[in-house]
Amino acid sequence: MALCSLARVAYSDVKHNFIIHYLIAAAVVFTAPVFFSYAELNERQAAQPLEVIISLIGCILLTPIFMPEQNESIRDVIRSKKTAYYFICLIRLILSFAVLAVLIGCSVLYMKHCDSKVTFRLFSGTLSSAVLLGAIGFFAAGVADNVIIGYMASLFYYMINFTLKEKMGVFYLFSMMQGSFEEKKWLIMLSLVLISITFGYLKLIKKQ
Amino acid sequence: MLFIKECKKLLRSVTFIIYSVLVVLMFWTQYWDVLDAPLNETACMSCEETKSSGDPELIMPAALDSLTSCYLSNSYICYPYGFFKSVHLNSANSRKIQKYITELSGLSSDEIEALKDQNVKYYISHGTTDYAEYNVEDVPLKTDVTYERFVEIMGDVNDILGGGSDYKPEALAYNFSQVEMTEEELKEQYNDFIEKDHISIAYGRLFSDYLGIDLAFVPVFVAAALITADRRGKMKELVYSRKVSSFKLVFTRFAALFATMIIPVFLCAVLSAAKIMYMYSGSDPSFTGFFAVSGAWLMPNIAMTTAVGMLVSEIFSAGAAILVQFIFWFGSLMMSDAALYGNIGKFTFICRHNRLMHRADFMANYDNFVFNRIFYLMLSLVMVLLTVFVYEMKRGGKFNGIVFFGKGGIFRRKA
Numbered sequence: 001m002a003l004c005s006l007a008r009v010a011y012s013d014v015k016h017n018f019i020i021h022y023l024i025a026a027a028v029v030f031t032a033p034v035f036f037s038y039a040e041l042n043e044r045q046a047a048q049p050l051e052v053i054i055s056l057i058g059c060i061l062l063t064p065i066f067m068p069e070q071n072e073s074i075r076d077v078i079r080s081k082k083t084a085y086y087f088i089c090l091i092r093l094i095l096s097f098a099v100l101a102v103l104i105g106c107s108v109l110y111m112k113h114c115d116s117k118v119t120f121r122l123f124s125g126t127l128s129s130a131v132l133l134g135a136i137g138f139f140a141a142g143v144a145d146n147v148i149i150g151y152m153a154s155l156f157y158y159m160i161n162f163t164l165k166e167k168m169g170v171f172y173l174f175s176m177m178q179g180s181f182e183e184k185k186w187l188i189m190l191s192l193v194l195i196s197i198t199f200g201y202l203k204l205i206k207k208q
Numbered sequence: 209m210l211f212i213k214e215c216k217k218l219l220r221s222v223t224f225i226i227y228s229v230l231v232v233l234m235f236w237t238q239y240w241d242v243l244d245a246p247l248n249e250t251a252c253m254s255c256e257e258t259k260s261s262g263d264p265e266l267i268m269p270a271a272l273d274s275l276t277s278c279y280l281s282n283s284y285i286c287y288p289y290g291f292f293k294s295v296h297l298n299s300a301n302s303r304k305i306q307k308y309i310t311e312l313s314g315l316s317s318d319e320i321e322a323l324k325d326q327n328v329k330y331y332i333s334h335g336t337t338d339y340a341e342y343n344v345e346d347v348p349l350k351t352d353v354t355y356e357r358f359v360e361i362m363g364d365v366n367d368i369l370g371g372g373s374d375y376k377p378e379a380l381a382y383n384f385s386q387v388e389m390t391e392e393e394l395k396e397q398y399n400d401f402i403e404k405d406h407i408s409i410a411y412g413r414l415f416s417d418y419l420g421i422d423l424a425f426v427p428v429f430v431a432a433a434l435i436t437a438d439r440r441g442k443m444k445e446l447v448y449s450r451k452v453s454s455f456k457l458v459f460t461r462f463a464a465l466f467a468t469m470i471i472p473v474f475l476c477a478v479l480s481a482a483k484i485m486y487m488y489s490g491s492d493p494s495f496t497g498f499f500a501v502s503g504a505w506l507m508p509n510i511a512m513t514t515a516v517g518m519l520v521s522e523i524f525s526a527g528a529a530i531l532v533q534f535i536f537w538f539g540s541l542m543m544s545d546a547a548l549y550g551n552i553g554k555f556t557f558i559c560r561h562n563r564l565m566h567r568a569d570f571m572a573n574y575d576n577f578v579f580n581r582i583f584y585l586m587l588s589l590v591m592v593l594l595t596v597f598v599y600e601m602k603r604g605g606k607f608n609g610i611v612f613f614g615k616g617g618i619f620r621r622k623a
Contacts, residue, residue: 024531037293045294064527070440148436148526149222152429155534156230159422163238 009083010091017068018092022099025057029103033110041116047176050122054107055129055173059154061096062134065089067147086202093138093195100130125176128187132173133158135191142198210452214434214464223433227426228472231419235476238418242411243480246487247564252398257389257565260381264355270384271362272312272347274374279305280324281341288372289542295369304368308361314350323347378551400567406494408484410564412501415480417548417562419473419502423509424558425537427469431517432526434461454600458518462592465514470507477502505559508584512557513537515591522598524610552577557584 014022032038036049066089069075078085108123133154141150161173170186172178218224278284282302284295297305306317313320323344359377366376374383389397401410438444447457481498513533520529540557548562550569554576561570570577601607 035289037295039296040294067527073442144222146222146433146440148429148433148530149226151527151530152223152226152426155425155530156226159230159425160233163234167237 005083006091009088010095013068013088013092014095018064018096021060021064021096025060025099025103028057028060029054029107032107038111038116039114041111041114041118043117043119043122044177044179046111046116046118046122047125047174050104050107050111050126051129051174051176054104054126055133056158057103058100058130058132058134059137059151059158061100062093062131063137063141063150063154064147065092065096065138066141066145066150070145070147084203086199089202090199096134097131100134101127104130121181122176125181125184128184128191129173131191132171132187135194139194139198143201210457210460211464211467214461215468217437218430218434218464218468221430221433223430224468227430227469230422230426231472231476234418234422235415235480239415239480242414242564243483243487247401249395249398252401252565253391253394255394257394257397258386259389259393261385261387262381263385263387264358266385266387267380268312268353268355268358269347269349271358271375271380272309272349273345274384275305275365276309276313276320276323276347277342277344279309279320280344283341284369284373286369286372288370289539293370293372295373297368301368305365308365309347312350312353312358312361313348315348397565397567401565402491405567406497407488407491408481408493408495408498409501410567411480411484412477412498413505413561413570414564415477415498416502416505417560419476420506420509420558420560421541423469423473423506424513424540425533427465427510427513428517428529428533430469431465431514432521432529434465435518435521435529436526448603454603455596458592458596458599462514462518462595465518466507466510469510469514473502473506473510504581508581508588509557511588512584512591515588515595519591519595519598522595522602522609552580554579555583556580 032049032053036053038046038049069078069085075085078088104123104126108118108126111118136157137150137154139150140153141147144150158173161168165174166172166178170183171190172183173187175181175183279302282296284297286293286295306320309320310316315323324342359380362375362380363377366373369375401407438447477499481495484493484498485495516533516536517529520532536557544551544558544560548560549566550561550573552559552561552570552573556576557580559577559580598607598609602609
C-alpha cells in the first residue's frame, strides 16, 4: 500500500512537475553530438564534452527539486499531509539521479559506439561533476527558498571553474580533461554533505 | 519614488549579492594580477610577440602542406563550436580535397599518395585503433595560382569539413602567417600604448574583456528574480491594479536593474583606474579613457542580458530566461576566435581583446565594435518595449504568460 502510494507520488510529480526538466536534459544530451565530435576520441578528448556539456544536466535535474512548492499556499497544503515533505523531496532526488545516470550512460555508450576510448571511470567522473553541480543548486534553492538562486549558485560554480581552473584544488570540476580522476571522490563527498545539510535544514530548522 | 524603491529592493536581494561576488571574483582572479607592475619599454621590447603578416607567400605553401598532411591521414582537426572535432571524410569528399590539392600543386593523385613514403610518418593511438599521421613539408605550389583562387579553394575546403577548420578564409592569416615582430614593430606597439591608448584605454579593454564574459550572462538571474518576485510574493494582482502605467513600471525596473548592476562594475573600474594612475604617475595616463572604453563595451552586455531576462521571464518563466541566456552566452563564448584579440564581428555579443597591446588589431575592427555595441543597446530597448507590451496584455487579462506548471500550465491536463 505504502509502495503504491509512493509510486503514485512519483508518477504525479514526474508528470506534472519534472517532465519538462527531463526533456531539456535529454535534449542537451542528444543534441551534444551534433555540435561536438564523439568519434575516435582519446580519454582526455572524450572528457571534454562530458565534463563541459553533459555535466550541466545535473544542474537542470537536481536544482528544481523544491520548485513545485515555491508558492507558500501550496506548501501549506503539503504541511497538512501525512507524508513528510522532505521525504517527497528525497523521492524526487532519487528519480532525478536515476535519470541523470541513464542520460550520462547514454552519452558514454554512444561515444563507445563511435570508437572513442571511454571507460567506466569517465562515466563515474562525469556523474560526480553533474551531481555536484546539481547538489549546489539543490542546496542553494533549499536554503534560500528560491530556485533561481539555486540555478545561479550552480552556474556560478560552473563559471568559476572556467576562470579559476586548477586553483579550485580538489573541487575542480573539469579535472578529467587534465587527465586526473582524484578530484572526483571529493566532488561526491561535497555533494553528499550539501544534500545532507539541505535535508537537515528542512527537517530541523524549517520543520517542513 | 519608484526607481529608488526598486533599487533598494535589488540591493538587498540575494541574487544581486551573488552577482556582485561573481563580478568581484572575476576582477580579482583574472584581471588584478595585470596591475602588479607597470609595463615599461624594456619589458615590452624583450617580449616575444608574434603577428599575422597576412603575406600570401607565407600563407599559401604553409596551408597547402597542412592540408596535404591532413588529407593523407584523413584526419582534420576542427573547432566548429569552439570544441575539438576530429573530422574524417568519406571517399567522395576526400576526392574533392584531392582535386583541390592537385589544382594547387599540380601533383596527380598517385604523386600525392607517394608523399606518404617520402615524409615523416608517426602512429597515433586514437580510440581503439592506431593510425598513421603524416607531416608533409614542401609540397610544390603552382606559380600560376592566384591568391584569390587559393582563398576560394580554402573556403570550399572549410565548407567540406563542416566549418571551424584552420582553412577558413578569415583565419588563414592567423594560422599560417605568424611571424615574430621586429624591434621597430614592438617599439611602435609600445608607442601606441603610451600615446594613442594613453595607457588606461589598453587596460580598459582588458578589464572589459574579462568582465564582459560575466556580464553577458549573470545579470539574467537578477532580472529574472525581480520580474518573478511579484508572482512569488503574491503581489502580482495588487501591482496590476495600481495607477502606474506598464511603460513606466517596466522601464523603471529596467533602469533600476541596469543602475544597480553597474555599481560593482563601476567600483572595480574605479579601483583599477586609481591603481593605473598610481602605477604610471610619471607617464600621465588618461583617467577618463578607462571609463569611456569599459562603459561603451560593458553597458550593452548588461542591458541586453537584463532585457532578455525581463522579456523571457514575463512570457515564460525565470527558468526559461536563464536557459535562453545561457545558450546565447555559451554559443557566443565558444564562437570567439582562437586569437582572442582583434576579431570583432558586426554581431559579436561577447567582444574579446585579451591583450594590453595589439591596438592596431582592435582598431582594424573598430567600426564593427561600434556597430555591435549600438546594435545590442538598441535591441535591448526594443526587448524592453516588448516586455511592456506583454506586461500590459497580462495586466488586461488578455494573456497569462506561457506557464509549464501549476494552474493554467500547458503540461497540466485540463479537467
